[in-house]
Amino acid sequence: MTQRADLAIEMFSEENIRGVAEIAKRCFTTPWSEEIYRRELENPQSVGFVCKDGDAVIGMIHCNFVLDELTLNTLCVDADYRRQGIAKRLWNAVTEMMQGVCTVCYLEVRESNLPARKLYESLGFTQNGYRPRYYSQPDEAAVLMQCAL
Numbered sequence: 001m002t003q004r005a006d007l008a009i010e011m012f013s014e015e016n017i018r019g020v021a022e023i024a025k026r027c028f029t030t031p032w033s034e035e036i037y038r039r040e041l042e043n044p045q046s047v048g049f050v051c052k053d054g055d056a057v058i059g060m061i062h063c064n065f066v067l068d069e070l071t072l073n074t075l076c077v078d079a080d081y082r083r084q085g086i087a088k089r090l091w092n093a094v095t096e097m098m099q100g101v102c103t104v105c106y107l108e109v110r111e112s113n114l115p116a117r118k119l120y121e122s123l124g125f126t127q128n129g130y131r132p133r134y135y136s137q138p139d140e141a142a143v144l145m146q147c148a149l
């Protein structure tokens with residue numbers, strides 16, 4: 001599908017943090033609360049971007065970092081906007097910002113989440129571990145992945 005140039009990428013802010021929590025609710029069975037995302041605004045070890053269609057948050061990515069290690073916590077795009085390169089644009093925004101700061105990124109993904117696993121492979125991640133029964137609601141193993149930045 002063609003990419004829409006009018007969809008803006010912005011950093012997490014007071015203005016869009018409610019939209020961040022709302023898209024997390026739409027996309028995940030155990031989302032972080034608005035309060036948790038709001039606290040991340042004050043966290044200097046946190047980096048987050050949204051993709052907006054007008055005022056609506058339709059995609060977001062959130063990561064934390066310690067020294068040179070980045071952890072990708074959340075990446076989601078609303079169902080109607082998928083396969084338009086938005087997740088990739090959000091990831092590129094993070095890697096651009098973290099250039100010269102982080103050298104590696106880690107993440108965990110549900111074993112059955114093939115769209116996400118395909119996305120991460122396309123971004124250069126490779127599997128470096130496996131944790132049985134890591135997730136709940138529903139119970140499921142985690143595939144651990146890493147990528148050099």
Ligand SMILES: CC(C)(COP(=O)(O)OP(=O)(O)OC[C@H]1O[C@@H](n2cnc3c(N)ncnc32)[C@H](O)[C@@H]1OP(=O)(O)O)[C@@H](O)C(=O)NCCC(=O)NCCS
Binds near residue numbers: 109113116119
């Ligand atoms: C996973 C997710 C974030 C992908 O977002 P997206 O904006 O559709 O991804 P992109 O359009 O940037 O995809 C980039 C590449 O990833 C791969 N990919 C993405 N979705 C895929 C799918 N459903 N099936 C196969 N490959 C897929 C493809 O290689 C794709 O490139 P292509 O479209 O040129 O083939 C989205 O499906 C989503 O929000 N899912 C629900 C939440 C979730 O599971 N998040 C990840 C766990 S934290």
